[in-house]
Amino acid sequence: MIFSSNGHHMVLKLVIVVVLMVLSSTAYGAGSFYDEFDPTFGDHRVQISGPGNRDLSLTLDQYSGSGFRSKKEFLYGRIDMQIKLIAGDSAGTVTTFYLTSDQSTGIHDEIDFEFLGNSSGHPYTVHTNVFSQGQGNREQQFHLWFDPSKAFHTYSIVWNPKLIMFLVDNIPLRVFRNYENHGIMFFPKNQRQRIYASLWEADDWATQGGRVKTDWSKAPFKAYYRNFNIDTSDKGAWKTHDLDENSRRRLRWVQKNYMIYDYCSDWKRFSQSFPPECKNSKFN
Structure with missing residues (x-):
């Protein structure tokens, strides 16, 4: 021609x-939420909409929260989800995006993003945690450098044999490394996990230690999810993802200015001894 x-x-x-x-x-x-995910609870409170069924909302009211999970299980990969959190007074609510294996075994693995709501004018708390073989207690908490209820932002979990990285808009928030070559056997690496998300009420602990309760006159509460990506391909960049000089600088900036809790600094909680990986965590 x-x-x-x-x-x-x-x-x-x-x-x-x-x-x-x-x-x-x-x-x-x-992708379509219908193709990749199933509701877990909440019935009509899980709403899929938009072109290509790429938008999803979760609702919490006085009767129930709601949630969904992936149809497939994964062993390593990168998961991205765009989320817009509850606007206004969100005290007592918890919005989640996480990975977990079968919790009925009692020795499950888990990688958590949890967003703890607050009263109007106060920031959300981003709660992260890692479980291995049923053990957790590896929490770090942050405030964000923006209002996560005003627009969608991308929250990502990179999980490969070397590390778990939590990212916000591709800025590293936290890195949890596999130190088994140092004899520290705490890292989720054997159990396949599903993606979960949920919106639920936990006003006994979620906001300022439970001091601020849910104002049900503000219900229903809604959180929004869209534009997920699930990359478990053999050639995916997640397989070798790590910190470079620029991302290491960004991580230090986040942890210096926005970290509000680190289990490796909680002397009261770990008065006898810190978890063994704490001695290496400063070398992230």
Whole structure:
């Protein structure tokens, strides 16, 4: 087939546009929630909508919260989810995005993002934790450098044999490393996990240690999820993902300015001895 100069330019532009559309549509997966996830509780409080069924909302009212989970289980990968949290007075609510293996075994593995609501004008607390073989108590908590209820932001979990990394808009919030080569056998690496998300009420502990209760006159509460990406491909960048100089600098900035709790600094809680990985965590 022969093209004129103008025709060639038009075809070239079309190819460029198509490539950009493909890159854009796969940046966050752009899949259907119906294809990849199932509701776990809450019935009609789990609502899927939007073009391609790529938008999902969870609702909490006086009667129930709601949640969903992935149809498939994964051993390692990168999971991205765009989330917009409850606006206004969200005290007592917990919005989650996490991975977990079968909890009925009593020796489950888990990787947690939990967003603890607060009264109007006070920041959310981002609670992170890691479980291995049924043991947790590896919490770090942060405030964010933006209001997570005003717009969607991307929350990511990278999980490979070397590390677990929590990211917000691709900025590392926390790194939890596998130190088994130092004889520290605490790292989730054998059990396949599903993606879970939920919105529920926990006003006995979630907001300022339970001092601030849920104001049900503000119900129903809604959190929004969209544009998930699940990358477990053999050639995925997640397999070798680690901190470079720039991301290490960003991690230090986040932890210096926005970390509000670190289990490795809680002398009262671990008065006898800190978990063994704490002595290495400063080398992230």
